Structure formats: C-alpha cells, structure tokens
Amino acid sequence: MSVTTLSAQRPITAQDGCQDPVLLNDWHVVGYSSDFASDKIHPVRLLERDLIVWRSANGDIHVWEDLCIHRGARLSRGWIKNDRVVCPYHGWEYDGGGRCTLMPAAPDETPMKKARAFPYQAVERYGFVWVCLGEPTADIPVFPQWDDPSFLKVHSGPYMYSANGFRSIENFIDASHFPFVHAGLNGVMDNPDRLEPYDVHEVDTGLCSSEIKVFQPWGDARGIPLMAFYTYHTFRPLVAYFSKRTQQADKSGNIVSDKSDIFATFFVCQPVDEKTTIARVCAAMNVNPHPDPKVVRDRADVVFNQDREIVESQRPERIPTELRYELHHRTDLMGQRYRSWLRAKGITYGVI
Template identity: 45%
Template sequence: MLYKGQWDRAGLDYQALKNQWHVVARADEVSAERPKAVTLLGEELVLWRDGAGQIHAWKDYCGHRGAKLSLGCVKKGEIECPYHGWRFDAGGQCTRVPAHPDQATPSSARLIFRHHAAERYGLIWVSLDAPVRPLPVFPEWEDASFRKVFAGPYRYRGNALRSVENFLDASHFPFVHANLNGNPDAPEPLKDYQVFKDDRGLRTSEISVFQPYGDHRGIPVDARYTYSVFNPTTAYFVKKTGETERFCTFLNATPVDEAECVIWLIVAINFGAELTEEKILYRQDMVFEQDRLIVESQRPARLPLDLQQEMHVRSDRLGIEYRRWIRELGQIAAEGKTTQPEIETALS
C-alpha cells in the first residue's frame, strides 16, 4: 500500500519523470534570505539561493539531526539549519558548527542530497536525477509583440500526467467548457489530425474548432490549434483566433505526488491591448477550475500507460501517442539509457 506522498518508483510513469525538468515554483517566491519548501514526485525539497543568486534544490534534510532546512534561513550565501545553526555552502560542504567553532567541520558529502535546478521564464525548474532532455523552449517568451501573463498556480488533487493529457484534448471542449470552447447542444465532430514525434517531443497538425467564447475578448472564433509536448509535464499550444491573432499557452504540471499536482501557466497573446490582466485571468481561472473537477474525478488517478486499460477513438490520437511516449521514456530510464533516437515520424 502506498502512503500519501509516495509514488510507485518501479512504475514506468515515475521512471519517465525522475530525470526530467519540472516547474516547482515561481522564481520570485525564493528570496535571497529565505529558503522555500516544495515537493516533487513525493520528495520533500528545499529551494534556496546562494550569494550569487544561483538557485539550488536539495533534499529538505539536515544531515546532523534530520531537521528541515526549509525552516532555516540563508546567511552570507549559505543555508543555515534551524535546529543547531549548522551552515552549508552551495557545494554542500558544512562550513560552520556553532557549538564547536574551533573544530574542523564534519564531512557532509554523503548526507547532503543535491538535485538539478535551473531558472528560466520566471520559473524554477528541478530534475531529481540528471535530466535527459533540455529545458523546454517557450517560443513567444522573447517576442515583444506578445504580452505574457502568469496564471495560476492551480492545485489539483489529481495526477500531473492526467492533467497534461486533459490540456491536449480538444474533444472535451463542448462539455467541460460548455459555451466557452464549444456548444454542448451541437458538439462539433473533430476532423482527423496527425501527430508528429521527433527529438523535441510531440506536436500535431492543425485542429480546427468553433468556439463561442474563444479568447479573452469574449467573442466567437473559428479556433485553429497546434499542440506540442516538450517534456512529459510541459505542454503548449498556439491557437489562431483570427488572421494574425495568436493565443498561446505554456503549461507545466508539477507532479507533487501520484495524485496531486500544481498547474503553472504562462499565457502569451498578440492582441487585445485594452484587455486588463483581470479579464485575462478570469477566463483562465474559469477554464482550469472546470478542468480540475474532471481531472480529480478520474480513476485510476495515475495515467494508464497500457492502452488496453481504457477505450480510445480517433480523436484521442494525441493522448494515445502521449501515453506511448511516456511509456517509452520510462522504459529508457529503467534500462539506464541516456540517449534517445533523433527521429521524426508522422503517427496516424
């Protein structure tokens, strides 16, 4: 039996996620003085900044007596334990034991657990093991013609992979997002589309749907989606809502544990200069609250990677290939491989 916060580490889903980048916090949540506690894949971590402002992610544990470092502070660019005031530098070396200031500090090499951490797009990313894929690219981040708005975080008592698959599913629009992204009384059939796989992940051909309230302006649009999956918990779409209007969403789902996740969004739009941030967030909050209720209801909580466990139709093609990709990544990680073939295949 798994206790709360634990994950079946032999499962291919866990294997696929342990060596990937995951968003765990907003960058502005970690100050120079105070560490921050987060949980990733059931592991309690502490985020902190050294004297140069570099972000670090360690197991939230002091090797002296097991206290949580996140309850401490950062002094002179070193993290200090709240229990006995021991300090550790960015390399994990103990530098100060206040009870014995003249004694050589003990070795901490085997008792300080450091993970991989990076900062990009105003977010903090962590990989428990050495990451086998690069940090995702957010195409509009450097494009000044796009306005960027952070939405969320949205906390789901649901699985991160289920949440990403939900984000990639256009056929739920008329029902979960009735009268926003579709008409429940006249649901629109989805035309067949393609899914492409290469070393960058998955992406689709264009998927067209009519939406009564298609973007933050509250107007009906003939929306044309192109989806991408950059990492197992990082997905993205470009949504064309006019000749030049583009509504892009960069989504990251933190796998807190197997049945809990946090959704982080960055929305990028190149229209509606008059739109207030409040109006933009109103639509995002409404859509992701509707999604939350569905994702939290799904059973089993973990995304089934065996395609025989659930039924599928043609419109589920992206979800099917996402599950196959997660299974493949898990098998690669379980076998200890560090490289993946650079191929591009149209999946139909």
C-alpha cells in the same frame, strides 16, 4: 540562471518516493521565480521527495534535499542568516555551495568534508524554477514565443489538482471536452464541434498534432467569438503546449476576418506524488492591443478550475498507458499517442 553543482553523495531519503529514472532525470517546475524571496527557506515536494528552495543574496536559486546530514533534521524548519542556511537543530550553517561553514558546538573547527547539503541542478527559465533530481537527459523545452516581444506573456496558477500529472497533461491536449467542461467559453454544449480527422507526428521536440478546428464563443480575453485552430505539442511527459491560431467569427461560427492571431499556452505539471499535481501556466498572445493581464489570468482561473474538477473525478487515478484499459476514438488521437509515447519511454511511476 544558475546551475548548482551536484553533491557527490546521495541523501538517505533518495530511497523514498519515485524511483523512475525517466522522471528523476527530467526537469520539473517547482514554482514561479517570483515565489522565492531571498530571505526565506521554501519547502516544496516533488515526486514524493521533500526539497527546499532558497535564493542567495546574489539572486542565485538553490534547490536542496530538505535534510541536514548531521541528524536528519529538516532544513525547511531553519532560517537564513548571513546568506547561509541555518539548520534548526544544532545550528550548522551551509553556504550557497552547500558546504557547512560552521558547527556552533565546535566553532574553531573546520567542518568535515562530508558536512554538506544535498543540492540538485536548478535553473530559472520562463519565470519558473526547474529542478532535476538526477542527471538531465535533455534541456528544458523551448517555449517558442518567450523571446518574442510582440507577445504578451501572462502567468497563471498554481492550480492544485488532486489528480495524476499525466491525466492533467492529457486533459490539456484534449480538444473534444471544450463544449462540455468549458461550455460558453471554449465551446457550445448544444452545438458541439464535429472534429475533423487530424494527424499526430513524433518530432525532435516531442509529439505534435496538426491543426484542430473548434468554435469558441469566448475564446480569449477579448470576449468575442472565434474560430480556433489548435496545434498541440507534448514536449516532455509533464510539459505540454498549444498554439492556437484564431480568426474572428460571428455567433454562428462563420469566420468574418482573414486575419489570424496566435494564443499559445505553455503548461507544466509538478508531480507532487502519483495522485497530486500542481499545474502552472504561461500564456503568450499577440492580439493587438494586448489585453489586460488580469482578464487573461481570471479567464485562465475559470478554465483550469473547470479542468481540475473533471480530472480529479477520473478513475483509475494513475493513467492507463496500455490502450486496452480505456476506449480511444480517432478524435482522441493526441491523447492516445501521448499514452503510447509515455509507454515507449518506459515510464513506470504514475501509470498503470
């Protein structure tokens, strides 16, 4: 884990894209830790801002504006040399602290104080790289099972959604679409679940539902019928989670085992812009024996691509947080409360 020091200056490109302080002062995932090799500069886009991610030889991760202060060239077109970022235009070199250490046209001069890159706070956690473009108002949410060795962790994605991040999160916390969007896996189209009333509470860590019971003919990588009890959680506007307690069932949905297992999913959305999202997933499960991670990943690919297709079809693309624009039923309570929660936070970007 590394936290880079914030540059005192703001790049001129800070005027571009999202100006919503709630989102600018939050942590966002921009990739998996494993995406970023130490010998390359990786361009990423977040809230309509172009950034670079690179890793020092000592393993520290850096996220900077994709901008050279000299003449505004993109550092992502440059390269790494001797653990420094080299700008492709006039070859200025920047060290891991963002300081310019060499101007090749004047190699004997110490570069001016202002000759700096524009770094952001960056942290690696749960196998993801997180960045904050402003001043974080809260820590990165806790993934409850991450440190528990009895849980197998499996990352999947990235899933590129041509869709709004909040619509993508709302889909993740929606229990009544399973029989239709995930027929044969998470529900049965000819026999959809009747959802019993459930509660949603605001807690210190966000919004949390009580258990929601659904039958799943192929509920996880074991490929067996399960009765599943979902507890949904929105930790941050673009970070959600569920913990699913499962009991084995027969094909007709009768529970046949007293034993419960837990399958949890941590779901993060990178808002590229108001209508483009990169979704990433880390699942944690304690079924014994642990399933083959490839089977878990393959199943996640099917499920999240089914979700992607439906979320990409929704109109308007930006989520209406004013409830009167769409129709809310008691079975949608989690999504309804999520929208009101976004509205109460004062979010203005990606919403109508």
